[in-house]
Amino acid sequence: MKKKLIIRTSLIVLLIILGIILFVIGKQHKVLLDNRDLTIDGVTYTAEAAYEIWVDGEKVGRTALNPGRRNVAYVVGPSHEIELREVKNGKPTGDSIVKKFRLSVKQSEVIINIPALAAGSDSFLYEAD
């Protein structure tokens, strides 16, 4: 009788854990990509260049993201990768910048600031609103 109870309880606990795992890996986040000026902690990053952007290997938008513009990507799960490449006169130049980032379950909508990211700042990601 007691054994049955233990089995049942652990089964329920297991299912709840499974639920949490599903919640985390299935959570969709809205990632807004801002190629705009941003001031954090007294440092100002200005948007000057256009970038081609890939999020998790998928290209965002058909053309490069020009300064002052915003685009959006939807990602699923906790850990992601963003890749940037500067575009000049319609041709990609320079090295591509690759950055990994993690999103928690609570962050349904985040903004990634491209100039800050390109400048190597770690505070390029913040929650919208």
Add this chain to the structure above:
Amino acid sequence: MKNQDSLKTVNPVKQFFINYAVPILFIIMIVFAAPMSGLSPVFLINEVMTRLTRNSFLILSLLIPVLAGMGMNFGIVMGAMAGQIGLILITDWQIVGVPGILLAMLISTPIAIVFGYFTGIVLNKARGREMVTGMMLGYFMNGIYQLLVLYGMGKIIPIRDKSILLSRGYGIRNAISLDGIRQSLDNVIKLDIMGIQIPLVTLAVIALNCLFIIWFRKTKLGQDMRTVGQDMEVARMAGIDVEKTRIISIIISTVLAAYGMIIYLQNIGTINTYNSHEQIGFFAVAALLVGGASVSRASILNVFIGVVLFHTVFIVSPRAGKELIGSAQLGEYFRVFITYGVIAFSLALYAWRNRIEAENERKKAMMLRRASLQNEAEEGGNL
């Protein structure tokens, strides 16, 4: 010897036609209507494949209550509600893809168990009228569901997603787009054979359900259910808890229906929040009956034959009706008439068949008795 011969008088050909009258009728209808509808074969086959993956799971959920002698479980409507609640919640939380579908199933399970338990208790009290009671229970629970989703969600249950919440601040909108999980199960692995799309994973899930049912029938519980279904008194004397067994069969059916509804809706891509579930019971039962099942006997094969035949007629009949009578809407009425008419017809045929069988049994028994009496008399004479 002579007596033995007369025992076999049930004509096997006639028997076959009586048993499969409905599927045969449907095949004849399709043979005539399909070319008339003017749909291309590829489109037709694709659509039938879609219907097969969309509906089979739901219809499979009807099998276990039949085993337990409870007839067609119109209470699967409640399972469908549970599935929808799961889907509404994951849409709100923005859980997408296959994890979203699994989470929706996980959430709907306890709800479906509670609904199933409740249905089981009610149906135990309405023994002998399970089908009508199940139907009415569906209408009743629809009110409760409306109360919960239209007035409770947003007020008691927090909903954050503004695209599914009415702007008045509570209540879910009448249509929800399932963009996040739309066909994500179907698209995991999809074969394309000559333009025909085959969603392997969904089919695998359906196959798994079939295996579960086959396995379940062989377990102790499954055997008990069969006994209960055949004769409750015998089962009770054999020490089986009849009430509990019947409740369990309904719970299983309700939970499977919840999963079935989730599979159905992930393929459809949108939920009609207040109506998607309403006619699920009617159509699932219809398809199963068309497949040659009866209120007391239904197999997995019936499910698949039923889905294919019933939905093919559904696809071709409005257009065939249009061509035949020359008006689009008449084709539509024709389709509805066919649906309900066939169910009435097959139920009637089933009940009639049962009576004939009972009659045959009676005759057989009488003949046997007479034969044995004769034998006794002859033996007595010999002595």
Add this chain to the structure above:
Amino acid sequence: MRKFFVTLLLILVLSISVVAADFHIGIVTGTVSQSEDDLRGAEEMIKRYGDSSNGGMITHVTYPDNFMQEQETTIIQITALADDPLMKAIIVNQAVPGTVEAFRRIREVRPDILLLAGSPHEDPEMLVDVADLTVNPDNVARGYLIVRAAKELGADTFMHISFPRHMSYELLSRRRDIMKEAANDLGMKYVEMGSPDPLSDIGLAGAQQFILEKVPAWLEQYGKNVAFFCTNDAHTEPLLKRVAELGGYFIEADLPSPTMGYPGALGIDFTQDEQGDWPKILAKVEEAVVDAGGAGRMGTWAYSFGFSTSAALAEHAKRVLEGKADLWNMDDLMAAYEEFTPGAGWNGSYYVDADGIERDNFVLIYQDTYIFGKGYMGMTDIEVPAKYFEIGQ
């Protein structure tokens, strides 16, 4: 007369089949028992351009009567149209649930087909993503204008009659909020009334009966100057009957048309040559309403919204396909509407979504209100205060 038409039609069909249409247009409407005008609009187009099965241009199918439960059938009816390789445009009026999904499926296999929707039941946000063009009555502007018209005619109370299922439609729910606000602003009393759902267990009959017997009580309670508005077509008929008899105001129906409710409510019958001729139908209905004592209290749109939308969207699509019009040009669209509604004033705007973005493929339009025994109200010239557009956003 009739024979003449048939021969004419035959000649038309034959002449078209000689030069068989090089593309087809599919029209999906409800059946005659659900929404007659929509269906007649499609039939009008068949009359003009021929049935595709006889070498013409139009393929007409219907969605099921109980479309709320039978999404599967709606989807297949719409997607089956795309099975025709000549199909180049599909019009769904009214775009009942399932339309969005059907459009998605067609997009996947046939991106070349123009997809147009009228009076959507699903959320506007869902449609703007899949349909090329959607047209809906401007429920935001009408929310204000109907109340305003009632006020101008002398009503002092405004009653909104609906039930839970309809209030789960975003645009209907929002219009209700706007009406409430407008009534308060214009100094009218606002009453919200619940009524049985015609699609529930007591059915159409029970729902209509409720209206029939409650209107006298409401008139008693709130006085003769109540303006009624109901969201459901089935409720319209008994409501009109009572308002004509006993008093009160009825500005216009949810989907206004001279044939919406009036013929049944007042027992109007049409002769052969009146059938299909909107100005004559309007005149006949007007005569009946005035006779019944409803002059100056009851109104409609002179041309049926359902009829003109079925026909105008098909006409617009045809012109776009022939390169004679631009899909998203409001003037071109309105030109198609005017083709079927000579003399009626229209006004419209674009839908603004929850993020504040104007969606140029979701058009909201309205016609001038026509009050029987009084004429056009000139509502299309009135500026709707901006605040009403912000309600519910």
Add this chain to the structure above:
Amino acid sequence: MNERLKGIIENIGLPRLLIASFLLLLFIIAPFVGVRVDTSINDVIARFAMNGILVLSLFPMIKSGCGLNFGLQLGVIAGLLGAVISLEMKVTGFAGFVLAIIISIVFAIIFGYLYGLLLNKVKGEEMVVATYVGFSAVSFMSIMWLLLPFKNPDMIWAYGGEGLRTTISTEGYWHHILNDFLSFQIGSHITIPTGALLFFALLCLIVWAFFRTKAGTAMEAVGSNPDYARSCGIDVDRVRIQSVIFSTIIAALGILVYQQSFGFIQLYNAPLMMAFPAIAAILLGGASVTKVKMWNVLLGALLFQGILTMTPSVINNLIKSDMSETIRIIISNGMIVYALTRRMKVRS
């Protein structure tokens, strides 16, 4: 004392007491939330007269053991055919109504006979089969309404000129022909539809009297114990068919009375759900699937229509929300479910 109270409760039935007190409560609250009591009473009486006969139509079939008539729509269709044919002949006034009744009865006999034959084949499963028979008959008739060659412009579509409208006004034919017969006013707001009530009473009397005759007792015997009935030499199948025809005729008359009071003839999908309110009413009145008494019909019709009239208006005014409709659905369907589960409890 306690025992006696228990006896009374058992006799009337707890659910009926609850519903009746709920209804009473609604009437008490009504004036405080701005709903007039006298108009409400008027509505309940009018509805009682309108719907009573449809509820009564279930009576013979329950008595003969055919269960609840979920195929009530067949009778309704017979009535509709009578109505539209009499309108097509342009017979107005009382004569038109009588003509409609005669035609309806002819159709009801035909439909009832065939329906009865079918139900005899499916003993034990009558209710489920009947539900589907009712639904398919309605959709079949939808095709017919469009195709049958009716010509009267009062009935055909405004625009297309062919096929019958969804709703046809009885104005100018036999609108309120029974309701206005000998009708009188009580106060300013209560009008008693004497004719309709008398007609209802007459039918009740006929049914009641019938079950006092030999044929009636035979029918009852078939319902309560078919084997015994058979051994008494009663042709069970024939008696069952008789009861089905009887039920179908009453349903046809019921819809005619309904229409003359309502003012409209409703075609197409309107009859689809008509069986449910009638069944809910008779169950509410205390009937079961196999047992019914005349007072079940009367009480059930009154209580059910009372709830139907009062809940939307009173609860609507009370909570100022459209939620009243949801509550009504829960109450009326909950009652049906309750009634369906009830008898088994008594037996076990």
